[in-house]
Amino acid sequence: MLNPILSFSAIRRMRTFRTMLIVIAYEAALLVLAMAITGGFLKDELYLNMMERGPLCYAVMLGAQFVMLFLIAPAMTSGAVAGERERQTLDLLLVTNTGSFRIITGKILESFALLALLIICAVPVECLCLMTGGVTILQILTGTLFLLAVALACSAVGVFCSSMCRSTVASGVMSYIVLLGIGVVTALPFVFGYPRRITDVVYDAELYAELTPAGARAMIPALLYLNPGFGLLSLIQGQLHVLTGYMTGHGWGRIYCTWLMMDRADCGMIAVICAGGLVLVSAALAGGAALLIRRRTQTVKS
Amino acid sequence: MLKIEKLSKNYGKFPALKELSLEVPDGQLHGFVGPNGAGKTTTMRILATLMAPTSGAAWVDGTNLVREGQKARKLVGYMPDFFGVYDNLTCREYLDFYARCYRIGAEERKRMGSQLLELVQLQEKENEYVNGLSRGMKQRLCLARSLIHDPKLLILDEPASGMDPRARAEMKGILRTLREMGKTVLISSHILPELSEMCDSLTILDHGELVFSGSVEELSDRMNGNAPLDIRLAETAGAEAVEEAVRCLRELPYITEILQEEPFLLRVRLDGGEDVCMAAMRELVTRNVPVCDFHRAPMNLEKVFMEVTQDA
Numbered sequence: 001m002l003n004p005i006l007s008f009s010a011i012r013r014m015r016t017f018r019t020m021l022i023v024i025a026y027e028a029a030l031l032v033l034a035m036a037i038t039g040g041f042l043k044d045e046l047y048l049n050m051m052e053r054g055p056l057c058y059a060v061m062l063g064a065q066f067v068m069l070f071l072i073a074p075a076m077t078s079g080a081v082a083g084e085r086e087r088q089t090l091d092l093l094l095v096t097n098t099g100s101f102r103i104i105t106g107k108i109l110e111s112f113a114l115l116a117l118l119i120i121c122a123v124p125v126e127c128l129c130l131m132t133g134g135v136t137i138l139q140i141l142t143g144t145l146f147l148l149a150v151a152l153a154c155s156a157v158g159v160f161c162s163s164m165c166r167s168t169v170a171s172g173v174m175s176y177i178v179l180l181g182i183g184v185v186t187a188l189p190f191v192f193g194y195p196r197r198i199t200d201v202v203y204d205a206e207l208y209a210e211l212t213p214a215g216a217r218a219m220i221p222a223l224l225y226l227n228p229g230f231g232l233l234s235l236i237q238g239q240l241h242v243l244t245g246y247m248t249g250h251g252w253g254r255i256y257c258t259w260l261m262m263d264r265a266d267c268g269m270i271a272v273i274c275a276g277g278l279v280l281v282s283a284a285l286a287g288g289a290a291l292l293i294r295r296r297t298q299t300v301k302s
Numbered sequence: 303m304l305k306i307e308k309l310s311k312n313y314g315k316f317p318a319l320k321e322l323s324l325e326v327p328d329g330q331l332h333g334f335v336g337p338n339g340a341g342k343t344t345t346m347r348i349l350a351t352l353m354a355p356t357s358g359a360a361w362v363d364g365t366n367l368v369r370e371g372q373k374a375r376k377l378v379g380y381m382p383d384f385f386g387v388y389d390n391l392t393c394r395e396y397l398d399f400y401a402r403c404y405r406i407g408a409e410e411r412k413r414m415g416s417q418l419l420e421l422v423q424l425q426e427k428e429n430e431y432v433n434g435l436s437r438g439m440k441q442r443l444c445l446a447r448s449l450i451h452d453p454k455l456l457i458l459d460e461p462a463s464g465m466d467p468r469a470r471a472e473m474k475g476i477l478r479t480l481r482e483m484g485k486t487v488l489i490s491s492h493i494l495p496e497l498s499e500m501c502d503s504l505t506i507l508d509h510g511e512l513v514f515s516g517s518v519e520e521l522s523d524r525m526n527g528n529a530p531l532d533i534r535l536a537e538t539a540g541a542e543a544v545e546e547a548v549r550c551l552r553e554l555p556y557i558t559e560i561l562q563e564e565p566f567l568l569r570v571r572l573d574g575g576e577d578v579c580m581a582a583m584r585e586l587v588t589r590n591v592p593v594c595d596f597h598r599a600p601m602n603l604e605k606v607f608m609e610v611t612q613d614a
Binding site: 004005007008011012015016086087088089091092093094095096097098099 | 347350351352372375376378380382384385386387388389390391395399400402403404405444447451
């Protein structure tokens with residue numbers, strides 16, 4: 001039987017005008033972005049360097065969606081459990097035979113479903129990049145899958161915060177802080193404790209040539225694999241190899257070295273590991289949230 | 303059958319419930335009475351598996367409500383005092399949603415949904431959005447929701463609060479039907495006279511402690527022993543008769559209070575049982591006081607409740 005929380009929340013959400021507005025605004029923003037980048041092509045002006053615009057358009061749209069997901073997800077998920085508390089419907093759910101974990105997974109999947117709707121609706125817009133070439137439909141679909149993993153993690157963070165807070169507003173604020181915190185904390189290895197071995201290997205042509213992809217992946221700090229931004233950059237680099245060109249010769253130091261290390265480690269694989277990590281984090285957060293909703297109910301003084 | 307044994311709940315250091323023990327036989331409508339903060343809602347939330355007790359246990363048909371939460375939820379239906387409803391869902395969808403939460407199959411969901419909407423007299427509102435219903439209708443719909451899985455024990459926390467008299471009467475009618483259906487109902491309310499009319503038995507709580515538990519008749523009998531005496535004097539005898547009666551009663555050592563309720567009606571409190579009552583009557587008759595009616599003042603549940611909780 002399909003999770004009732006998921007199916008009925010989705011029915012309720014899709015009956016509101018707000019949901020339609022969000023979808024339209026999201027897709028319109030992407031469309032404007034795509035038109036701005038590929039606009040010359042649509043005006044029947046064709047230059048050779050326009051061929052570069054397809055990959056650029058794709059990378060920018062992927063990045064834009066990534067940022068929008070981080071902005072939209074907390075707003076969408078903040079009321080998942082806190083809203084039930086405010087509406088005084090949580091008790092009615094908790095006395096049913098639907099366990100806490102099922103309630104939470106229903107809430108996460110329901111929030112995820114809306115974000116997935118936004119991402120999937122954006123695929124035709126992304127396909128505008130196909131006109132200029134340089135990007136394949138498979139790459140667009142892979143990018144979509146990565147964004148779905150990010151959306152799942154964002155939903156899980158949002159629902160976790162929602163089960164911790166008593167009010168929707170507090171939950172929304174907390175979600176933004178936690179998401180920002182995850183981004184900052186998982187990027188810390190770049191600033192502190194950066195492995196010198198990476199620099200040593202990159203600047204030693206012989207060592208670098210002998211480095212296997214698995215060896216290169218092992219040298220990248222583990223925490224970095226949980227950084228969604230790192231995953232996104234790996235994905236774009238793995239698919240398009242457009243970013244190394246921007247850095248070469250600009251003296252980007254350790255970032256450049258990491259970049260080369262990522263290239264050696266197989267960027268596509270890094271993106272897959274990162275997406276897998278995000279799904280695991282989502283599952284862990286779901287478990288935590290399931291424990292929290294009952295505990296929070298226990299402390300309510302009547 | 304519901305059995306509660308030494309159930310206690312502390313909020314931090316504050317004891318909200320102190321070793322409550324209670325038994326409610328099958329098919330009874332049991333009233334839960336007490337002033338605010340007496341521990342009624344705490345008890346009901348523990349029984350609804352929403353809260354773990356600090357100590358003690360409770361069973362419904364032998365299933366431990368504290369340890370076997372998942373199994374117990376099938377046996378217990380709960381309607382809280384304050385609750386919300388989901389917007390953008392029709393009454394039918396609302397019931398269907400909770401039925402699915404109880405993992406009830408499609409056919410059974412449909413059948414139960416129709417039956418319950420009929421029971422709570424909302425069949426005409428079946429396809430209307432829940433957020434558009436009046437408060438009374440929402441209360442009835444929530445009652446239907448708590449019955450969707452056909453529970454043995456129904457816990458209703460102030461089900462008639464905030465309802466107008468008509469909606470209250472309708473709710474009363476539904477509760478009577480539930481009793482006829484053989485459900486065990488635990489109901490708390492501040493509308494005490496209504497409870498006395500409906501309930502088979504009562505529990506009175508005060509400051510988390512059990513003050514009384516038993517049938518309504520037992521409670522009335524117990525309290526009627528302390529009820530004041532109403533002495534009506536013949537109006538034809540005039541005001542002198544009332545003065546004479548008051549004078550006579552004041553001389554009696556066991557009379558503690560004399561109130562003139564009406565020109566010819568005296569309400570007298572006395573310290574003692576039937577023997578003292580008989581002695582007072584004998585004295586009045588001996589002194590030729592024109593008594594035309596002499597009886598214990600009837601105690602309704604509200605008065606009893608005030609007396610009992612005052613003592614506690």
